[in-house]
Amino acid sequence: MTASDSPPVSAWRQRLAGAGLAPLVLVPALVLAAGMAALLAYLITWQNQVGRLERAAVPRLERFAMQLFAPPRRYTYLPHLLANDRTLRDALSHPRDSALVREANAYLERQRERTGATVLYMLDAHGTGIAASNWREKISFVGVNYAYRPYYTRALADGDAHFYAMGTTSHRPGYFLSQLVTKDDGGVLGVAVVKADLTMPDVRDYGGEVLVTDAGGVAFLSSRADWQYRPLKALSASDGASVARTRQYDGVLRAPLDLRTKRTLDSGAAIVDIGESGHYYMVRRPVPETDWHVNLLLPLEDVDVAAARMALLAAGAVALAALSLLYLWQFRLRLAERERSRAELEGAHAALARQHDALTALSDQLRVQSSTDSLTGLFNRRHFMESLERLLGTAQRHGEPLAAMLVDADHFKRVNDEHGHPVGDETLRRLAAVLQEETRDGDVAARYGGEEFIIALPRTDAAAALTVAERILDRVRAIRTPVPGGTLTVTVSIGLAVAGPGEEMAELIRRADAALYEAKRGGRDRVVTSA
Ligand SMILES: Nc1nc2c(ncn2[C@@H]2O[C@H](COP(=O)(O)OP(=O)(O)OP(=O)(O)O)[C@@H](O)[C@H]2O)c(=O)[nH]1
Known part of the structure; x- marks a missing residue:
């Protein structure tokens, strides 16, 4: 098949629909479209919802950081205060003096209560806890070495430090503030430390x-x-x-x-x-x-649910739209199909009507042919006999006269013999024309056989029929048929009979025939009326 003779698109569509292939193509297409819409809706909704989360997240983080780190900043002054306290300095200078250390512990304990910090403690020049506000507790900082902790090393290096870290003893995260404690001569006496625990803000x-x-x-x-x-x-x-x-x-x-x-x-x-x-x-x-x-x-559960819901909605909407379109398309196809069937039916109907007309014409033609004599165009003998039967019945029912006349060409054999059969035929046609012209509507003129004609004249009595016969004789005498070397004239003899009451058709014809015989015997070219 070449491109030029491939069927048009609509034809393909109809073929698809007709072959039941439409579902094979349309269902996957529909599923694909709904799937794509769902995916798109899911992605867009998801993106929007996550965008919303993202916009809310940053301010929350900032708020959190503020809440988390606001409290420890309150204690920045405290290490300095401790570093300059006489009691604490004395304890650092004499760590073996238990009275001084006890006094330092008590002092730190009071300061802790007053300030609300978590732990206050003093480390000696080697980083070991000499006194601490939690000295009474099971996990106390006293005696523990923190020389490796940055708040200690940085204080030694820089004089002070602040440091966020997990507590190695308490395992609690905190804000460590430290201050170097120096002797009067500038030598290192120790480090004062304040720890404020970081607690989880309300989120x-x-x-x-x-x-x-x-x-x-x-x-x-x-x-x-x-x-x-x-x-x-x-x-x-x-x-x-x-x-x-x-x-x-x-x-x-x-x-x-x-x-x-x-x-x-x-x-x-x-x-x-x-x-x-x-x-x-x-x-x-x-x-x-x-x-x-x-x-x-x-x-993201809510985001996932919202996105899934939108995906479902989008897929549903697309499926609904596609199904509506499909329905419309099918509806249009069906309409077109119905229109085509209607046109086909109308065509078939018109063809049938044409056939019917042709048959009627043929039948009329056959009917005419079957009742007509082909040479003269007059009715034939069979038709005449049927007509006479009917006319005779009607005449007798109404008590009306009906005349029948037999008209026979005289010496016609001679015409044929002397001038040939075609001239005989022409003569017969001219005789027939005279008979046709001289009879009225309602009369039936027919060729009875050979050169013999017969006429039925309803509502016609003997006198009237005689007049008609005389006129026919006159008209026939006037016929001039051209023949080589001149013209041909003919005469006819007529036998006339008027139906008697209740007379049979055969009897009427027989009497007309007898009258005709009389006319021939009487010398021809005349009319004889049956008695
Ligand atoms: N040309 C022609 N001749 C016909 C036709 N039918 C009959 N004839 C002839 O008509 C002639 C009738 O002859 P006959 O019956 O002997 O009678 P006639 O010669 O007319 O003599 P009468 O009737 O006694 O006057 C015959 O020669 C038939 O051949 C026809 O259709 N055409």
């Missing part, structure tokens, strides 16, 4: 979870109790070693949270899964002056 209205993680990713502050002291992911070897060395999570560190990053967004935030807990939008910020991070985790 109930954040719509999610907040975690503060250290450099190794351990969540040391968490809005969810079961996430506290758990690394976000399994600790790296070096982080594990560091945790072991500093001993800051001894006895509290738990299994990793198993955080898996699914996607990183342009903003730097990420979509993560946390173990079996679910699916979260996660944004994190470093905490200034520390190696910590604040992490905000917002659950």
